[in-house]
Amino acid sequence: MQTNKPEILAPSGNMDALKAAIAAGADACYLAGNSFGARAFAGNFTGEELLDAIYLAHLHDVKVYLTINTLIKDSEFRSLYEMLIPLYEAGLDSVLVQDLGIMDFVKTHFPSLPIHTSTQMNILTPEGALFAKEKGASRIVAAREMTLDELRRIKEEADIELEAFVHGAMCVCYSGRCLMSSMAGGRSGNRGCCAQPCRKKYNGSYKLSMRDMCTLKFIPQLVDIGIDSLKIEGRMKNEYYVASAVSAYKELVDDYVNGCFSADKADRYEKRLLDVFNRGGFTSGYLMIDNTKAHDKKRSTSLIDTSEPGRRGVYVGKVSAVNGGKVTFKAVVDINKGDELLIDTKEAVAITSGRNIRKDELVSLPAPDTRRIRNNTCIYRTRNKALTEELTELINNPRKVSVDMTCRLKKGDKIQLTVSYSDNPSCFITVEGDTVQEAVSNPVTEEVLRSKLTKLGDSYFFIKRFEAKLDSDIFVPASALKKLRREALEKLADKKYKSLGRKSDYSKFRDDSTPNDNISVADGTDINEENFREIHVSVADKEQLEALKTAVIRKALTADYMYLDMEMLCKGMISKDDISDSSLSGVKKVLAFPYVNRGDYSVNDIIRKYGNTFDGVYIRCIDDLAGLLSYYKSYFKEDVISSDNIKVNTVILAHSIYAYNSYAVSFLSGLFKDYGVRLYLEASYEISGRTNDAILYPEHVNLIRPVYGRIPLMVTDALDRELDTLDDGRGSVYHLRYSDVSHYTVLYDSKPLSLMDYESENQILKYDFTIEDYDEVLDVFKTSPEYIKNNRFTIGHYVKGI
Template structure:
C-alpha cells in the first residue's frame, strides 16, 4: 500500500512556526489576531507585528503549508468582517482555514472559493455521517475528535474518502472539543470563543478526597504511527499552540523521525531516548490515548505534577539544532564580469540532491561598470567571500562559478549590493508563486 502523510505542527508565535519548519513539519496551523480558539496565544495577543503573515512568508520559502485557525463560533457582526480580515492572508497564499462555525464556512466558500476548508475538531466529528456532511458543505478535510479508536478512523476513511486529520500528540480535553461548556458556566470564558480557562485541570474534592479528577494525561502515539497511516489518517496533528518554541521543535523533530520511518516500510521501533525528549518537552505524569482503549482511571493525571528542572542534555541540542541554527535553501550561483561591462549574478534553486530545479532563476547586474585595473585588481577570493556571506537571507551557495575576464576593478560594495538584491529578488519570486489575487472573487462586506 502506498502511504502518504502530512506532519502538522502547532504555532502560537512566529518563533514556534519557525521552530516547526526547522524541525521538519510539512505544515503548521496558527491563529491571527482574531477568531481563533486560542485567544491567549502570542500570535493573537501581540500588539506588534502580524506574526501570521510573517509565518506564511517563512513557511512558504521552505514549501511548508500554513493553515489559519478560524475555529470559534462567530457573532453575526463578525461574519460581516470576515472578508476584509481574511483577504490579506488569502492573497499572501494562505493554504487553508480550520473552521468550526458553519456560517463562517459558507461565507469563506462564497468569497474565497479556492481556499481549502478544514472542519475543526471543535465540530466534534465522531463518525462517517459527520464527515459526509462536512464533505457536502464544501470541506476538503475533517479534523476528527480525539476520542476515536483506530477502527473508527478506519471505518470513516473507508466510507467517506475525505482527507482526515488526526491528533497524535499533546493535551486531551476531558469532554469533546466544541461541546464543553464548563469554562463558560464556571467563569464566563467560553471555549467556543477561544477563551477556555481549563477548569478540568483544577483540583476538586469529592467524598472528602481532593484530586485532579478531570485532568487527562497527554496523548502520545509514536508506537501507533504505522497503524494510524494504515487506518487512513493523512494529516498527523500535534497539539500545543500555547506551548513554547522548544516544545514545538522537540516534539516535531521526534515525530518527523518516526513518521519517515513508518512511511519507509522498514522495521519500526522506538528508541527510549526519543521518548525521553517527549517527556522532557511536557509531562503530565504519563501518556494515554483513545486509539486502543475506551476509558479508565489510567487515562487521568490525578495527582499534581511536581516541578521538574529542565535537563540541559536534552533541551540544549534541540535549541542548537532548531531554534538557533537557521534553515537555508541551497543555490547554484554564476558570477560573470569583464572590463567595460556590468557584473552579473545568476541564482538557481537546487533540490536536496544538488540538482537544479530550474523553475525559478534570477539574474541581476551591478549598477557600476567594471574597469580594467590600473592598480590593485579585484581578486576571485574576495568576490567569493562576499557572495557566500548569506547570513540571514535564508539561502546558502552550494555551487559557485566565478568567471572574471582579465585584471579588473569593481568596488566590493557593488558586489555586496548585487548579492543582497539578487537574494531579495529570488525570495520575492519564490513567494510570488504562492500568492493570489482576490479580484472579483468576493465582496463579503458589500453583500452583508
C-alpha cells in the same frame, strides 16, 4: 517500503514557535490572529505578523493554516472578512473552522481557499466526513476520541483528507461540546477563552484532568491507514516544546517510510518528550481503546491523572534520607550536571544537580530547608540541561533554503548575478550591477568571488552550487557584490512568495447584505399570532415520562411536543405502548438521537424501525445530521417532493448544532428546503435571549428557547461508572448520566436553568428533564413562588450572552 508520508503539522502560538517548527522540519503550521482562534490566550499574531509568517513559512515550503475555529456573531463577519483578504491574497493555505456559518461564508467569499473542519465540529463517521466534503471542506480534523479502526473507516469510505491529533494536551470533553468554562465563569471555549475548569479538583482530586497524548509508537499504524496530517497540539507551549515534538515525529515518520522504524527508538524519543512537558506521564489516547467498554475504570486511569493537573517533570527518584542539609536518593534515570530537580513537598523544594549521575546510583545532593523534606518524597526533573541545550542548538540553527548562484563578470559589461532554487531551477532571478572595470592591481579571482558571494551569515539561504564566469584582470568592489547578492536573494524570495499568492477573486462583502434573501427579523416562528405558544418537553427515563403523563392529565401542562431519548427504546426502558398512551394522544412524539454517534447505529435504520411511532427527530451531532439528510435523499426523487413518503415530518436541531449566527441559520435551513419538513432550531445556551444576538431567522424556521433544565456542560468518553456526581468543594455538585448506546457520559450543571421569569419573551418553550425524579418533574410545572425560592437556579447567559 511505505509510500504514503503524512505531513507533520506544528502549533505556532507566536513567531518564535513558528521558527522552531520550521527549524525542526515541520511540513505545515497552524496559527491564529488576534481574533477568532480557539486559543485567545496564546501569543497569536497581528495582521502584519500573519503576513510575515506566511512569507517565512512559504520560503521554506511550509504551509500555513489559519485557525478561525470559534463561533462568531453576525457583527464580527465584517472583521473576519477584512482579516482574510490580505492573507488570501498572500497565499494562505487553508482555514480551520468550527462554525458552519463561517464555513459557508468562506466558501462563498473566498472560493479558492481550502477549508478544514476543526475537531470541534466533532465529526466521527464517514457520513459526517462526506457531509463536510459535500459542503466545501477539503479536510476534516478527526475527534481526539477516535480509534485507529474508526480513522481507517473514514479514510476508506469518505475519500477526504484526514488530520489526526497525535501529541499534546487532550480535552476531557468532546471538543466543541464543552460549556463548563462558559457556564462556570463566563469564559467560553467556543469563543476561544476556556478557563480549563477540567484541571480543577472534584471529589478531592483531579477527576477530569487528562494526561497528554503521545503516539510515537503508533506511527506505523497511522501511516498505513493513510492519515494525511499528524497534528501536534500546543499553541500555548514554548518553542522548545514545539521543536522537540516536531523533530521526534518527523524523524520517526521518515524512518518508517524508509523502512527502518524502531520501536526502541520511539520509546527513547518518548522519554525525551516527557522531559520537555508531561502531565503524569503520556497516554496513547483512544487509538487502541475498545469503545464498547466505556466507563471502565482501567480505561479511565489510562486517560486521566487524578493526582496533579500541571507539568510535573520526569520522576528521578524518591528521598531515602535527609541529613546534614542534603537529601539522599537512588536515581532511576541518568541525571546531567545542571539538571533542575524538584522535591515534591507541600511547598516544592528546588535543587540543581552539581554533577552527572548515573542510573541506579545512590547520591546525596545539597538542598535548602531540609526540615520540610521527608523520606519517600518523590523527586522530579523539571529541566534537562543537556536536552535543552540540544534544542537550543536546533532552534538557533534553522534549516536553510538551498539556492544555486551564477555570477557573470565580463569586462565592460554590467555585473550579472543569477540565483535560482536548487529544487526548482525554473524559479530564478537575474540582477545587474555596476560595470565591470579592468583591474589596476589585485584582480578578482574565482576564489575571491566565491568567498564574497557565498558567505550569507544568518540569511535563510545557503548556496548549494556556485558558478563563476569571469574575464581575467577585472575589478569589482566587494561592496557592489554584497549589494547585488542581497538584492538577488530578496527578489528571489519575493518571486516565490508572489507565485503562491492569489488574485483578488474574492467576492465583495456588503454590510446591508444577509446570507438569505428570505430572512425575516421575526422571532423565527412561522406562526404570527401574537399569543402563539408551543411547549416542548424532553424526558430521559420512564419515571419522568410517567410524571409528564400525570402533569398532562392534571392539566398542569399542555404539551405540544415530547422528546424521548433513543436509548429508552434501544435498552427496553419503555415500549411503544408507553409512547402511545391515550393521555398523550394530543402530544407529538420526537425521537431524540444521542449526543455522539461513532457508527454505533444508522439514522436510516433507526427511523425505519421507529418512524411510525414518532412525528419528529431531535438531532444533536453533525454525524446524525448527515445521516438524516442521507435518509431524506433516499426518499425523494429529483423534482418530486411528496409528504406521503416522509416518515418523519419535523426536524429539530439541538443547541449543539450551533446556529450561532445568521449565516449558520441560513446554512442549516437550506439543508432541508427541498424536503417539506417543519424545521426547528434550538437556541444556543451562550446566546442572549433578549436580542438573540441579532440573529436573523428565515420565516420558515422555528426558534426553540430552553427555559428549564440542567445544561449539559460536557460530553465525555473518559469517565468510569463509579462516578455519579462531581463536587468542586465550593458548593457546586455536578451530576453525571451515562449512555449505554453510544458509550459516553454527560456532565450536567450543578444548578438547573430556569427562565420562568422570561417565558413571556419567547413563543416556543422547552423543558428538559435529565436527572429529576417523578416529584421534581411535577414541581417544575407548579412554578410556585415557594418552589422557585427554595431551589437554586441559573439564568445562564440569557440576559448578557457571551
